[in-house]
Amino acid sequence: MKRMTILTAAFLCLFGLTESPAQNTQSSRNMEELKLTQEWDKTFPKSDKVNHSKVTFVNRYGITLAADLYVPKTTAGGKLPAIAVSGPFGAVKEQSSGLYAQTLAERGFLTIAFDPSFTGESGGQPRGVASPDINTEDFSAAVDYLATRPDVDAERIGIVGICGWGGFAINAAANDTRIKATVASTMYDMSRCSANGYFDANDNADARYKMRQELNAQRTEDYRTGTYPRTVMNPKPADDAPQFMKDYYDLKFRI
Numbered sequence: 296m297k298r299m300t301i302l303t304a305a306f307l308c309l310f311g312l313t314e315s316p317a318q319n320t321q322s323s324r325n326m327e328e329l330k331l332t333q334e335w336d337k338t339f340p341k342s343d344k345v346n347h348s349k350v351t352f353v354n355r356y357g358i359t360l361a362a363d364l365y366v367p368k369t370t371a372g373g374k375l376p377a378i379a380v381s382g383p384f385g386a387v388k389e390q391s392s393g394l395y396a397q398t399l400a401e402r403g404f405l406t407i408a409f410d411p412s413f414t415g416e417s418g419g420q421p422r423g424v425a426s427p428d429i430n431t432e433d434f435s436a437a438v439d440y441l442a443t444r445p446d447v448d449a450e451r452i453g454i455v456g457i458c459g460w461g462g463f464a465i466n467a468a469a470n471d472t473r474i475k476a477t478v479a480s481t482m483y484d485m486s487r488c489s490a491n492g493y494f495d496a497n498d499n500a501d502a503r504y505k506m507r508q509e510l511n512a513q514r515t516e517d518y519r520t521g522t523y524p525r526t527v528m529n530p531k532p533a534d535d536a537p538q539f540m541k542d543y544y545d546l547k548f549r550i
Contacts, residue, residue, distance in 0.1 A: 326351055327359040327418045337389045344368055345400040354412065354436035356429055361416035362409035362437070363388050365400035366446075375405040376451035377444070379437035384425065384459025384485070387415035391457055395480075399455075405447055409437055411460075421523055427463065434467035434474075442473055451475060462486040483539055493537055 331349045335341050345365045353359050367375075380396045381388070388396075388408040396408035412429050413419035419429075434454050442449040453476035456464025461479030468477040491498040497506070517523055532540040 325357070326353055329359055329361050329416055329418060331361055331416055337393050339394045339397070342397050342401055345397060347397075350407065350440070352436055352440035354429070354432050356412070356432060358412045358429070359418040360409050360412065360433060360436060361388075361418075362407040362440075363393055363396065365397050365406045365408075367400050367403050367405070370403075374448035375403070375446055376453070377405045377407075377441040377447045378453045378455060379434060379441060380406060380408045380455040380457070381411055381433065381437075381463075382455075382457030382460025382480075385414075385423075386458075389415075392455075395455055395457065405441070405444075407437060407441065409433065423525065427466070430460070430463045431466040431470070434464060435471045438467075438471060438473050449473065453477060455480060458482065459485045482543060493540075 329351060331351075333349065335347075341347065342365075345367055348364050350362050350364045351359055352362070378396070378399055380392045380399075382392055383390075386392065388410050392408040396406035400406045410417035411433050412426070413422055413424040434456070437454070438452055441447050441452050452473055454464050454467060454474055455478045456462070457480045459481075461481035462485060464477055464479050468474045487495075490503075492502070497503065513524070532544055
């Protein structure tokens with residue numbers, strides 16, 4: 296709750312706060328028909344302070360994304376500041392991103408928590424894929440959706456990236472001038488860890504070249520066999536693993 300209070304304060308300082316009646320608009324632009332669960336299926340209780348509904352929108356790669364929309368029930372007129380939320384890496388909107396979005400909506404923001412491309416209720420094949428460029432685009436596609444809603448102030452749109460999605464949020468903010476505030480809520484610098492290894496153990500040219508060789512060899516094998524081997528998301532850490540990896544693994548099973 297302390298972190299959520301800090302997040303709220305950051306957005307309030309940057310945006311101020313005005314509110315308006317919610318209007319749920321849907322785009323019909325070449326969207327895939329997704330199978331969306333209508334009943335409440337979150338890992339957190341439903342708030343009686345916000346209205347909840349499902350929405351969809353399309354990114355520039357043609358992938359239809361699914362999102363939970365949270366709109367405060369009490370408004371004072373005018374257009375609302377808006378926030379798009381996603382993450383952690385490999386997670387879905389029914390978990391922590393939805394809790395962030397609902398809590399921020401209780402504080403007066405119109406929010407969406409969206410499933411990334413290839414994940415959850417969103418479209419895209421093959422499933423379970425992570426792509427820095429496509430996932431960065433997912434945030435800008437969420438801004439597309441928010442900026443064109445009649446009940447949103449397009450000059451007051453922010454984004455929140457949780458855990459591994461903190462880096463994608465920063466990427467999107469660097470490219471997209473419509474994003475006026477950005478929060479990366481992360482345990483550690485995952486981009487640096489992916490590039491350099493834990494504690495920068497692979498921060499040298501030879502190690503980076505070896506990693507590229509391994510990835511490229513895997514591409515050849517994938518094409519030969521017509522398969523895409525899956526990486527285990529957040530495997531149980533060894534006894535001598537860094538403590539933050541043990542904490543991260545424990546957190547996964549508490550969500």
